[in-house]
Amino acid sequence: MITFIVVGAIGLLLLLVSIVVGDLLDVFDVGDGLVSGVALGAALAIFGLAGVVTSQTDLAPGWTYAVAVGMALAALVLIQLVVRRVTRRESGGHWSPVGFVGVTTEATGPGGGEVRLDGVRELERRLATSAERIERGVRVRVVAENGPRVEVAPLGDPAPGDPQTN
Numbered sequence: 001m002i003t004f005i006v007v008g009a010i011g012l013l014l015l016l017v018s019i020v021v022g023d024l025l026d027v028f029d030v031g032d033g034l035v036s037g038v039a040l041g042a043a044l045a046i047f048g049l050a051g052v053v054t055s056q057t058d059l060a061p062g063w064t065y066a067v068a069v070g071m072a073l074a075a076l077v078l079i080q081l082v083v084r085r086v087t088r089r090e091s092g093g094h095w096s097p098v099g100f101v102g103v104t105t106e107a108t109g110p111g112g113g114e115v116r117l118d119g120v121r122e123l124e125r126r127l128a129t130s131a132e133r134i135e136r137g138v139r140v141r142v143v144a145e146n147g148p149r150v151e152v153a154p155l156g157d158p159a160p161g162d163p164q165t166n
Contacts, residue, residue, distance in 0.1 A: 001055050004068065008048015015041030039079040047072035097126075097150055100142045108140075108152060109133040115140060115152055128152050 018037030051068035059067070102117035108130045115128040127149045134140060140152035 001052060004048045004051030004055065006048075008045050008052070011041050011044025011046070011048060013041070015045055017041075036080060036083045039076055039083055042079050043072045043076035046075040096145050097142050098145055101155060102140055102142070102152070104128070104134050104136050104138050104140055104152070107133060107136050112149075115142075115150065117142065117150075126150050130154075 014037055018041055047068045050071035051064060054064045054067045055061075057064075097117055097119060100117045100119045102115045102119075104113060105116050105125050106114040108115065108128050109132065110129060113128050113130065113134070114125050116125050128140075128151065129146075129149060130140070130152050134152065134154055139155040141155055142150045143153050144151040
């Protein structure tokens with residue numbers, strides 16, 4: 001039973017951190033967007049809960065694990081589908097932030113970073129990359145989009161396709 005409690009606690013922690021801070025799997029570049037941290041955390045928490053509840057019955061340990069894994073996989077698929085649907089609805093389909101201006105909230109470089117964009121649709125921070133290191137607090141422009149991440153350049157650099165570059 002201790003296994004279920006530990007895995008469930010890790011799942012709850014991942015779920016809470018993914019909701020409050022942002023998706024940890026995107027920060028560490030895990031999963032390539034296949035699964036969100038919210039869905040994985042919820043699935044692990046449900047695995048723990050199902051395991052604890054099922055272990056209180058007279059089922060063999062193998063069946064207890066089978067039920068817990070089955071519940072976790074079902075939860076993972078269902079929650080991931082909901083997360084994708086909400087993400088698509090929030091983004092409005094093919095809407096793109098390319099050209100938006102913002103400020104770096106963390107130092108940004110080829111390995112990653114974070115920006116807050118000045119846009120009506122941009123209520124939260126976004127993970128970002130840049131060709132060279134940009135310090136925190138520098139005004140930037142989005143030059144490309146890669147899923148939920150954006151590539152930025154310092155505001156002094158014209159964006160590709162800008163009239164200033166022609």
